[in-house]
Amino acid sequence: MDVAPEELQFLSIPDILRESVSIPERSPKAFNLITLVLIFPLSFAILAHSLFTHPILNQFESHTARWTLLLAFQFFYLIFLFGFSLLSTAAVVFTVASLYTSKPVSFSSTISAIPKVFKRLFITFAWISLLMFLYNALLIAFLFIFSLAVNTQNVVLSFLAFILILVLFLGVHVYITALWHLASVVSVLEPIYGLAAMKKSYELLKGRVNMACILVLGYLAICSVIGGTFGTVVVHGGERYGVFWRIVVGGFLIGVLVIVNLVGLLVQSVFYYVCKSYHHQGIDKSALHDHLGGYLGEYVPLKSSIQMENLDT
Template identity: 35%
Template sequence: MDQSLEDMKFIGFFGIFKQSFTTIFSWKKIFAQITLTLILPLTIIFLAHIEISRYLFWKLERNSLLLDTDSYYRLHVSAIEWLYYVLFKIAYFIFLTVFSLLSTAAVVFTVASIYTDREIVFQNVMKIIPKVWKRLLVTFVFIYLVFFIYDIIGEVALAITRSIFNYSTLSLLLTLIIRILYVIGFLYIVFVCELGSVVTVLESSHGYRALRKGKDLANGKKKVGMGIAFVLYGFLEGLLVVYQWFVEYGGVNFNLAMVWRAMIGILCGFLLLMFLLLIVVIQTVLYLVCKSHHGEAIDKLSLSTFLGAYMGETVVYPTAGEEVQLGRPPHQQV
């Protein structure tokens, strides 16, 4: 890192992006190894899910239109295809979660090692994954629950609005307000959950405690964190729209030849690959910025010792409450 921790609290919106890109390009080899090993499969899974889901859903829609002829047979076929569709979604969700937590653990550990000036070897990065994946999985489960509950609240609010005001002008206005508030809340939750994921790897907290710590760290940097989340997920949404328009339906919408659709698909895949790497690097840099903003000293030796524990190095663990939380103000450091 080209910034001292004390200076990091002054890094703003653009500075975080600059710091993240600088970190990646300064350590191209290790990040390229992580990308090809863990993030490339994640990208392939993500894009394959789009294509396979579209094919399976098309078959389901076609069978639903043909139920009038030989309805018993069609109903039987439709039930089997719905089963395949559900099983596919479950398998996709499992693989997506596995590679997401593996890539998160690897990238966060690498960025933290860069900060502490530790020697970074790809084999060592891979060694920490078996030691942290269970903790990250617990945190991911809590993240999924948070978004699930938040989505239910949003849908209920929309349903109540429509049931009371039908589709009047007032209903449309309230729906717009609810959606705007939903997006704002979504960006804040994304920011907190990103910090919680980093906390899980670099501190002793996981699950609910990690998310609560992420919420505490987010205070004072909400605008910056939510702004970054807006840019990142806006880019992702735009990328998916381009993929859908020009790759999935490029032949129908724009009469594109298969070669052009394939080239655009490869470009979208490459940008998605870079996006998935960048987002984890950014959330780690955000963590360091938020820690510095709160005056929570991150001692390089303490962090290096904590990271060394993943490597099986001999360390003296602190007592309960004195873990390497990296969260005590400087005057309380022992």
């Protein structure tokens, strides 16, 4: 699918997904290593988290040792999740951009470039985390006040109002998630980060909010199904399912989540170019080439078969 710059803005969601899943074919070795070293540990940790905390919670008592163990586990889990999430994002976005600019792609070159962009991603993620924290705090406070103020005489009306408010706030959550994902790509590919990257992401999303929300909702829905199935069969299915089937299902679900996370990161990168094209912002391949070159130093230009390589500014 050779796409001209002016046609990128017309890509549909199936087109974006098709382009995203085809990208690893351009450099299978690099993407296989990224998947194995970065995305697999991230996906495993996301699902295995409940598997390790469940026994602790089952035996939980008010003893200080139990509290300490649980809090320590949660702390290291969040650090691990946070770190590998940033590393995976930086690696995939950087590799896709390198392919686009015909730069040589290898796992070692990607890893060597990550330290240069990690700080930028960290600052952007910190601001997004603050925004998400404030949003969640506001949601909890609002729902608490609403629960005290509702007319309990009309249970149906109160329930419908509660659902409406919850849906509206969930919409905001999805939008913030889309803002976060696009800002992460901006932080890697442009010389801005933090609030500036969030502002740029907000501008790029204009006119493409519905598409972004559909992509995010699809990703979150698939992850919810995977997580729910893992919890039902692997974590809580000890009496109903044997050890063998729990291992088989658990391994299968981890593999599916690895693929979902990889495709999700690829979609982030492609969607960035779609938004740029929609706003008629030329994709300066020379500038992007130099920007990536600043991470890698000298390079020998190679030809890449990635479809979007044919985009000229």
